[in-house]
Amino acid sequence: MNDIAGAKKTALHELPRISDRVTFIYIEHAKINRSDSAITVSDSRGIAKIPAAMIGVLLLGPGTDISHRAVELIGDTGTAMVWVGERGVRQYAHGRALNHSTRFLEKQAQLVSNTRTRLQVAKRMYQMRFPGEDISRLTMQQLRGREGARIRRMYREQSKLHHVEWDHREYKVDDFSSGTVINQALSAAHVALYGLVHSVLVALGLSPGLGFVHTGHDLSFVYDIADLYKAAITIPIAFEVAEKYTETDDIGRITRQKTRDAFVDGKLIQRIIKDLQILLEIEEKDKIESDSMALWDDKEKSVAYGINYSGDNACP
Structure with a gap:
């Protein structure tokens, strides 16, 4: 052949x-x-x-x-x-991840499976939204309230800045065109951000589903990380598009192009990786690995695979 x-x-x-x-x-x-x-x-x-x-x-x-x-x-x-x-x-x-090692995934699973460490990571996520403020004594309920207020304020400020009427977020998943221009632009910008975040997570071998703030969805961690950048990137872009274009324009295409430019200019991939290292306490020296298959052992951390093991205590 x-x-x-x-x-x-x-x-x-x-x-x-x-x-x-x-x-x-x-x-x-x-x-x-x-x-x-x-x-x-x-x-x-x-x-x-x-x-x-x-x-x-x-x-x-x-x-x-x-x-x-x-x-x-x-x-x-x-x-x-x-x-x-x-x-x-x-x-x-x-599709499949770039990283074939599970080291980062195991670290993520370890952190999310313990209530104390999960809370620590979740609070680090909120701390990134409120730099310079001490949020260590706030509960998750209080942090969610503050975050909700911050996003609502962001919408009002952008509405005033770009002279775009804003009431509330409303869209139909199965009918993109039925939304207003601003809601179409927000949907397109956010999905582009979700796609980029998803690609970084799977490239590093992390699970998109093991979220710290969001939970119960196969993209929970994607939403966790994407929420760190919406106020700075996708929301302003959406209002900028809504100010300049109308329903007769291809809002999805225009928004994606502007979003992609912002991702590149702001070096967003590098920011995501740096923030993940901080959130999950991943060392700078850790690298993406090639296949590193091993066998789990209850006494040793792991043993080599691909070997036909034998011994006095082997099962028949």
Whole structure:
């Protein structure tokens, strides 16, 4: 059988770090294939070539037709794939992590499984919203109240600044176009942020579902981390879009472009990684690892796998 044409699979340690990658690319109504070490995206306007290893996350919208070879390359390069609904508003599925080690996942699970450490991490998240203030004596109920007041104040300030009428957050998950321009822009901006945060979490081998503030949802930790940046990035962008554009414009596309620019200019991926290191107490020296499979042992921390063990105490 002939070898498949294309570049040799890149070793994990040779791949660009998640912090060095483009934040996200949204694709809809297009065909995605592979050409050597790049993916090709083709639609009625032509064909574009994108180096797969330089993408943080591919947001695959409706009408996307992706080949097996393209998925194979994307998997090899550790690029996250998130299948989303119309205008990128809803997430349906995602691909494999860049990090094949479970060290960070085990640390996350350890912290979230203990009430004391979970509270410590949750309070660190709130402390990031209120820098310079002492919130150590506040309960979670008080912190939620303060956070709610902060976001409501943010909406009022942005409404006044951009002369955009604001009443309350209202949208239909299954009907993006039914929302007002500001609600459409908020939905598009927030989902782009969720996609980027999700790609960073899975690239590091963390669980999107093990949240510290949010709980009970498979994206709880995504919402935890995304909430740290909404007031500074996505909410202002949404009001800026609502000030300049109307229902006749493609609000989703415009908002995603502005959001992506803000992600890059503000080096958001690096900020997310730094904040995760602070929140989960991950050492700077810790790196993404290649496959490091071991067998759990009740006396030793772990033992090597791939060995046919034998001994006097072995079971028959």
